[in-house]
Structure formats: C-alpha cells, structure tokens
Amino acid sequence: xxxxxxxxxxxxxKTTLFNALTGxxxxxxxxxxxxxxxxSGALRGAENTGIEIIDLPGVYSLTPxxxxxxxxxxxxxxxxxxxxxxxxxxxxxxxxxxxxFLSTQLVELGIPMLVVLTMTDAAARxxxxxxxxRLATELGVPxxxxxxxxxxxxxxxxxxxxxxxxxxxxxxxxAGYSPExxxxxxxxxxxxxxxSPVLIxxxxxxxxxxxxxxxxxxxxxxxxxxxxxxLDIDPSTAIADDRYIGIGRISARSVxxxxxxxxxxxxxxxxVALHKVGGYFVFLAIITxxxxxxxxxAQVPAEWIKTGIDSLGEITRASLPAxxxxxxxxxxxxxxxxxxxxxxxxILTLLFLLGLLEDSGYLARGAFLLDRFMYRVGLHGKxxxxxxxxxxxxxxxxxxxxxxxxGRERLVTMFVIPLIxxxxxxxxxxxxxxxxxxxxxxxxxxxxxxxxxALCMVTLFIMGIAMSFTVAAVLSRTAMKAAPSTFMLELxxxxxxxxxxxxxxxxxxxxxxxxxxxxxxxxxSIALWFLSSHPKVxxxxxKEYERSxxxxxxxxxxxxxxxxxxxxxxxxxxxxxxxxxxxxxVAAMGAIYNVDASEDDNHLGVAVGARMRAxxxxxxxxxxxxxxxxxxxxxxxAFAQQCMSTFAVMRRETNGWKWPVLQSVTYLAxxxxxxxxxxxxxxxxxx
Amino acid sequence: xxxxxxxYNKVDQPAPHCECTLDCLANGTKGEVCSVTGPNxxxxxxxxxxxxxEVEVARKSAFGGPIExxxxxxxxxxxxxxxxxxxxRAVED
Numbered sequence: 001x002x003x004x005x006x007x008x009x010x011x012x013x014k015t016t017l018f019n020a021l022t023g024x025x026x027x028x029x030x031x032x033x034x035x036x037x038x039x040s041g042a043l044r045g046a047e048n049t050g051i052e053i054i055d056l057p058g059v060y061s062l063t064p065x066x067x068x069x070x071x072x073x074x075x076x077x078x079x080x081x082x083x084x085x086x087x088x089x090x091x092x093x094x095x096x097x098x099x100x101f102l103s104t105q106l107v108e109l110g111i112p113m114l115v116v117l118t119m120t121d122a123a124a125r126x127x128x129x130x131x132x133x134r135l136a137t138e139l140g141v142p143x144x145x146x147x148x149x150x151x152x153x154x155x156x157x158x159x160x161x162x163x164x165x166x167x168x169x170x171x172x173x174x175a176g177y178s179p180e181x182x183x184x185x186x187x188x189x190x191x192x193x194x195x196s197p198v199l200i201x202x203x204x205x206x207x208x209x210x211x212x213x214x215x216x217x218x219x220x221x222x223x224x225x226x227x228x229x230x231l232d233i234d235p236s237t238a239i240a241d242d243r244y245i246g247i248g249r250i251s252a253r254s255v256x257x258x259x260x261x262x263x264x265x266x267x268x269x270x271x272v273a274l275h276k277v278g279g280y281f282v283f284l285a286i287i288t289x290x291x292x293x294x295x296x297x298a299q300v301p302a303e304w305i306k307t308g309i310d311s312l313g314e315i316t317r318a319s320l321p322a323x324x325x326x327x328x329x330x331x332x333x334x335x336x337x338x339x340x341x342x343x344x345x346x347i348l349t350l351l352f353l354l355g356l357l358e359d360s361g362y363l364a365r366g367a368f369l370l371d372r373f374m375y376r377v378g379l380h381g382k383x384x385x386x387x388x389x390x391x392x393x394x395x396x397x398x399x400x401x402x403x404x405x406x407g408r409e410r411l412v413t414m415f416v417i418p419l420i421x422x423x424x425x426x427x428x429x430x431x432x433x434x435x436x437x438x439x440x441x442x443x444x445x446x447x448x449x450x451x452x453x454a455l456c457m458v459t460l461f462i463m464g465i466a467m468s469f470t471v472a473a474v475l476s477r478t479a480m481k482a483a484p485s486t487f488m489l490e491l492x493x494x495x496x497x498x499x500x501x502x503x504x505x506x507x508x509x510x511x512x513x514x515x516x517x518x519x520x521x522x523x524x525s526i527a528l529w530f531l532s533s534h535p536k537v538x539x540x541x542x543k544e545y546e547r548s549x550x551x552x553x554x555x556x557x558x559x560x561x562x563x564x565x566x567x568x569x570x571x572x573x574x575x576x577x578x579x580x581x582x583x584x585x586v587a588a589m590g591a592i593y594n595v596d597a598s599e600d601d602n603h604l605g606v607a608v609g610a611r612m613r614a615x616x617x618x619x620x621x622x623x624x625x626x627x628x629x630x631x632x633x634x635x636x637x638a639f640a641q642q643c644m645s646t647f648a649v650m651r652r653e654t655n656g657w658k659w660p661v662l663q664s665v666t667y668l669a670x671x672x673x674x675x676x677x678x679x680x681x682x683x684x685x686x687x
Numbered sequence: 688x689x690x691x692x693x694x695y696n697k698v699d700q701p702a703p704h705c706e707c708t709l710d711c712l713a714n715g716t717k718g719e720v721c722s723v724t725g726p727n728x729x730x731x732x733x734x735x736x737x738x739x740x741e742v743e744v745a746r747k748s749a750f751g752g753p754i755e756x757x758x759x760x761x762x763x764x765x766x767x768x769x770x771x772x773x774x775x776r777a778v779e780d
Contacts (some may be wrong), residue, residue, distance in 0.1 A: 061733045095761040098735050127759060205729050237723050240732035244740070274750035368764055372752035381753070487753060488734070489764040622704065 001050045004043075005076065007106060008090030010058030011098050011490065013118035015039075017090055017146065018055040028342035029048055038071065048614055054084065060098075062105045062202040064210060067407050076109060076615050077199055079212050087113040093130045093145070094123035096255060099239070100139075100247045107196035108138055115624060117145040123491070127258045135255040177242045178200070180231050184224045204228070204235045222676055266361070266493040273365050287363070287388070290353050294346050294423075301345040309338035328529060335529075336586065341514075346423055348510050350392040354385065354400070355502035361494040368489060377469045378476020379416075380409040381489060387413065387468070390420035394510060398653055408482050412472050413416045414653060415663055418641040419468035421461045424582040428637050429460055431586050435609025436630025436675050456634070464638050467670070528588070551576065565636070565675050570615075579642050588625075628683040632675040641673035697759030707777065709742065710754060710770035717743045725772030735759040736773055 006021075008014045022041030024472040037434050039055040056072040064070040074080055076087075089106050091099040106113060119129055136143040179184065181201075188200050195217050205226050209218040218242045227233045273282050313334050320326040363385055371381030382404045389410035390397030397417045399526025433453050532551035554576060555569035560573050570589075590608045615624035641647070641664045650660035689748040703742050712718050720740045723731050736742070745762055746755035 004704040062729070062730065063733065065730055082723075095759070100716065101733055128760060205732075207726075207729075236729040237732040237737070240729070240741075241737040244735065244737035270746070273699070274746060280749075321724070368748060368753055368755075372750045372768065487764065487766040487769060488730070489753065491762065491764065493756065586763060 002086065003084045004051060004053045004081075004088055004507060005054045005084035006053060006088050007072065007076065007102070008058060008554045009060055009095070009102060009354075010093060011091040012058065012090045012095075012099060014058060014331050015055060017088075018053065018617065020044075021053055033394075053088075061102055062109075062198065063205050066405050069211070069403065070212075072422065073202075073210075073354070074212055076111075076616065083109075085112070087111050087114045088142075089113060091115050091117050093117045093120045094126055094128065096123075096130060096245070097247050097251050100250060101243060103139060104243060104247060105198055105202060106139060114139045115141055115143040117143060120145050124258070125264070125636060129256040129258055131254045135250070136256055137330055137507060138250040176246055177239065178233070180228060180233055181235070181239060182241065184228055185375055188220045188224050192220055194510060200224070203395075205239050207236070210267060221315065244633075252341065256411050264493065269494050269679045270365070270491070273370065274363070279365075279369055285368060286357070287424050290350070290388065293349050293389070295354060298345040298349040302342055305341050305344065306338075309334060309341065313338075322548060327533065328526065333526065344510060344514070345422060346392045347396060348506055349563060350389055350394060351506035351509050352502060354389060355506055356499075358385075358473060359497035359502055361492045361496070364491050370493060371489070373488065377473040378409070378412070378480070379406050379472050380406060380410050380489070382412040383409065386417060387420055390417045390422060393422050393424070394418050394420065394643065397498070398646065398649050399509070399512075401653070405488070407506070408476075408480055409655070411659070412475050414481055415475060415659065416468040416472045418643065418646050418663065418667060419464050419471065421464040422582075424463075424643070425460075425637055427583040428578075429457060429634065431589075431606075431609050432630055432637075433457060434606060435612050436625075436627050460634060460638050463635075467639060471666075483569070528584075529579060529598050532573065532577075532588075561672075562587060565632040565672070566626060566679055567632065571625075571629075571633070575636075575642070578637075579644050581645070582637060582643060585637075626683070628679040631682040632679040635678040636671045636675040639667055640668035641676055703723060705765065707775060708771045709744070709756065709765075709773040709775050712744045712765050712777065714744055714747050717741060718779045719778050721774045721776055723773050725769060727769055729759060731765075731769060731773065737777075740777060742773075742775065 006014050006018055018039060018041075021043060023044035025295060038057070040052055042048070042049045042052055047644045054075075056075060057068040059069045062073050062076065064073040072446050076083065084352060087106055087109070089103050091103060103115060117132065117135075118129065123130065130145075131147055132143045139397075142276045181204075184204070185197050185200050188195070189197055200221065203221045209221045213221065225235055228238070231355070273279055275282075314335065316326065316329050320329070354363070356434045357366070366384055367381030369381075370384045370647050374383050383401075385403060386400035388397075389400050394417050397420070398414050400621070401410045401413045401417075403682055404413060433456050437453050439453065442449040443452060443455055444450075528551070530550075531554070533550050534550060535548070551573050552569065555572035558572045559569040562568065564573075567575075574588045578585035586608060589612065610626055613623070616622070617624045647664060648659045650663060654660070690716055707718075709718065718738050718741070720738055720742060722738070723736050725731075740758055743757040744754060745757045748754070751767055752771050755762055755764045756770070
C-alpha cells in the first residue's frame, strides 16, 4: 500500500484536487482523539494498484495550533503510525509566499514530494506568474500546475504520480537560520538523534511542546527554547523571520510580475457590503430573507409532506385490522419518521441558502461584520453561521461549527446552540400559548395594544437567544477560559455560486441528518409507543390504565420533581416523550387525553390545549393546570436540552459523553429554575 | 545524523524606529513590521508578519471590529487585540 498525503494551507484548493484525483469515490474515516473527518480514496484509473490518497486537514505550518492541525502534523511526522510514502503539497499560486512557508518545512521532512500549483488564474489576474521550473529548482522538488475544476494539468499530475512519482529524489534545503538557532537545533539533534531538525524547529516555536512529544525530547526542546530566550531571541517569531528571508529569495527568483488587471469587482462589492454603516443593513436584509425563506416559503412543501404522512396513516388505518401491528405502524413508524421528514424542507432550504452564501464568499463577510459582538461573549465571528442554522435545527448547526478552527470557540458555540429557538419548539409554543393565554390578552402601552399571544412568542424567541449569549459569556469567562485563538479570517474573492454543487452538498447533508436523527427518532417513537400502551391490563378504567402503563409509572416517578412547577405525571409523560423530538409533546399529550389523532396538527394542538385547560384536579375540584403551569412549561421548553438528536450529534462531534451530558444537565437545571421562577412570578401577579 | 546546511544571511538593517502598532495605522497606509508580540505571535509570524515585511491596512471595520491587512500579495483580517501586538514603522509610498 502506497499512501499519498495531500497537504496544503486551508482553502488552497486541496479538496477540489482530491475530488479530481479520486473521482469522488472516497470514504470518510474518523481518527482517534478528535472528530476530524479525513477523506481517503484510491487514485482514479488506478484503483487496483494499492495507491491511497489521504486528504489531510489544512495546515499553515508543521506547528499545530488546533486539533485539526494536530491530526495532520502528527500524521506527517509519523507519530502514531508510519509516515506517508509521498506528499502532494497543494500551493495557492496567488498566495505564494505564505504557502511556501509550509512547503519549505515539508521539504525538510525528507519524504518524496511534489508541489501542485493551484489558482494560477487568480494569480495571473493579480499580475503574478509563477515559473514552475525555477520554483522546482529552488525547492528541490518537482512542480506542476493544475486547474483542477477544469481538469487542465491533472493528467500530467496523475501520470507523474503513477509512473515515477514515488522515486523522485529530493535534496532537502534547510532554511537558513541565525547561528544561535542553528546551533540550538544541532545540539538537540546530537542529543536525541531520533528527532529530525524540522521537528525541533517547529516545536521550538511553541510556548510548550506538543503533548505527543515524549518526555526527553520535550525536555530538550524546552531547554533549547529557554537558552534562546536567554540570548534575547524569541524563537516564536525569530525562526519564522529567518524562514521568510529564504522564502523571499525563492519568491523573488520564481515569480514573474506582469500587469495586474484593474481594481477587482470584489473590491467594489466590498465597498458596499463591508461599509461601516451600509454593511450592516446589507447583512440584516440578507438574514431577513433567509428567515423569510425558512419560516414562510419552506412551510409550503412542509405542509405537503405533513398531508402525505397523514394520508399514509389513514390508508394504513383503513387497510390493516385493528391491533398491535397497526398501532405500531401508525403511532411508532409513520408518526416517528413523519416527525423528522416534516423538517426536511426547512433544513434543505437553510442548507442551500447557507451554501449559496458561503460559495459566493458572503459568509466570511458576515463573520467580519459580527466578530466584535461575538468576541465580547467569547464566540468567533464564524459562530454566527452555525447559530443561524440552529434556528432551523440544532443538528445541522452543530455540524456547521466545524468551520471554526479554534477548538475552544467551537466548543462554546456547540454548547450554546441548543438554546437557539429551533423550529421544533414552534408547535409546542403555539399549542401552549393558545391554551393558556386568552386571545383577548393585550399589553397596553399608551395607544399601542400589543397582542398578548404574539408578544409571548416573541419573548420566548428573545429569551432563547439572550440565554445562549449569556451562557457563552459565562462559559468563556469561567470553565472555558483561555486566550482567544488567532482570528485569522480571509475574505475570499466573490464568485458566482456553483448551484449544482450546492444542491448536491445540501442533499448529502440533509441525508446525513435523516440518517442520524431519523433512526434515533424512529427508535424512540417505537419505544414510546410500546411504553405508553403496555402492559395491556384488562378490566381497568381508562384513567387507571394510563397510570399503570410503563410510561405512566415513569411519569409518576418524575412527578415529585414537576410538582413545584405545577405539573403532574401526565405532563411528565409528555416531557419524556418530547425527548424524541420536542414537537412530539403535542402528539403525546393528545394520546394521553385521547384526543382524536386524525385531526390535523393545528387542530390537534387546539384540541389538546382545550383538554389541558379543562383538566380538573380530582381532589380539590379546581382546574389541574393554571396559567402558572402554562408559563412554566413554556419556559421549560425554551431552555431544556431535551432533544435526543442534538445529544447524539454532540456526542459524535465532541467524541465523548462529557459535553453532551454536561450540556443536558446544565440546561435541565436552568430550565427547571427558570420555570419555577416564572411560575412564582406569574401566580403572584395573577392573584 | 542530520546535517544542517546553514544558508543564513543576515539582513543588514539599522535598528528601525518603530513608533506605532498596526492598529494605529490609518486606512490605506503602509508600514513595515518591526516586532510581533502577544499570545498568538507564533501563528502571526507564520502567516507572514515577519520582521521587515511590508503591510498595508486595507480596511478597518466599525465598532472596533477586525482590521483587514494586505501583505505578501494576500489579505487577512486580524482582531484589534492581535494587531496591537504588531509594531510597525510607517512607510511612505
């Protein structure tokens, strides 16, 4: 097996080249430690030759600063497994010097290597032409140009890789370091021959050596660093300074300067899009449009799906004899899967629009505009993208945090995402508001009379958003306190989005969502159906029967915790059922009160709400639920992390149980406390 | 054993007079990097903010937000906190 590693700066065109080389037939592998998807695949047209191409996460240097980079760097140094047999270094020709920083380090690894120049057209527009032959001489490795999307140059590359790619001899040219650094590196080399000069020089620059460096080597590096510091040399910058002197020379010899084309279109768009005042209006307009699409336009196909599922249920009801199997199919399978599918239009719309914004280059501008506000609460400008997705659903939102390079800021973003009011909460909010807030309720401010129900809905949304920022601010000042990562945002040139590609990627992602969330929801729906309809006991009144089911017993078990919130065991069952998906609460309460499930969803909500209002406490004879209960339930739904799919995706993305468990427990506690306070206040005001 | 080929060539330059930090440069003005400090200096140096490199402030955003900097034929945005760790010497066009 010959393993070829694709290495390059982020956004250098690595993945595009990878797709061209493997023909998209790749598998995604998970590497231990962190969840970083590493794609690998066979070279197209040479599937049986045992050549594996590995697409490593983008890196700026061999000094890792994030978990993603750590995976790529340990792989290249061969820390956990053998070093790759061959390196294909993707170099962005329009950003040559910064890309060569990595290339010169890679050359020093001593692994056979080939440089692939990408974005040569962008370089030409900026008046830069790279002389491949000259660059090859300077670096001591072969250089080829390619324009992967158009396939030009690719055949040369593939031929080179197949024919004699692995035999290319390279002569390492070490960066010219100052005498002090050179002698420090040589001393460490002499004492520990198993670590290479490039490993030493890339570790000397760190405040502390990487964790994967073994005891003695780490000590040698630390003492070397201390020695340089005592000489008044800061290795963190001096080593890079020296390397860049060499790179400046390489660049001067191999770049031919031509005339640049006139001021770019991107620059002119940015004069509006990033304008100190106007930029924010553009941003607001775009975001409004996105919300409009999710909450209005996407509802139309969602209704079709809902109708389709309902009629499927009807057909099943009519064509099967009454019994266990029919109940399972209607309540468990069709109901469960239907609950997932209804969200599909919203998720697809959002993924598509985000893809459009990302591919056009606008998302980076949004991050640029918002960073100051996000930074104040310990988030990153890029956090706004996943948080925006989370208005549809937290699951794609959490997946979208992968674009945030800094591990800490990514974790804070993932942690607060479940507080963003997602679409699954809306049916619950609608039902409870209709049940507990009279249609005549008005808030009178002067001549303005604000509709009480609408105000309540808006308040719930604002509460969720405000809480997410509060939690982020508290976390980043306490438990996750750390120096902020380098901001490092690049604003790519605007371009016309590749629609077909975005559609394909949106469908891929939505399919992942269905697989992950759908299977979970299906399983829980079936389990819930079973628990709430078994054991079948004969000869009991419906009330006693409910309480004697497994679900009823669990509901009774949690009742003491819910009592202070004005809730009973029936709501307890509903809350437990909402673990499958929040909106299941409405259907579950319907099942408990025997409301005819053939009502469509809106009517179901109204009927359930009415039934809840009509419940009478058997002991006191008063209504079982007061407005305090309703307010407490609403507050509970705003904050509790009761979504199984979110839990599952958190576990996957953080690769452990710690964060999902911590998240669920924290938000359950917040939800309970806030619900209790809200009920107390509401009851006090109402008496 | 590895041999280190030293190709070191020290750039002769007088101690530059560094009067300001990168975030103090006005929009559209250029400077030459003198030193990089702060917790993220290692990454900033790797990105090309090396001693003697010419940088230009391409865009400053509202509310003290990020600063877009042009250097080495590319552009990158930094936070004010990072930019204030980069001392520069103003360069006339």
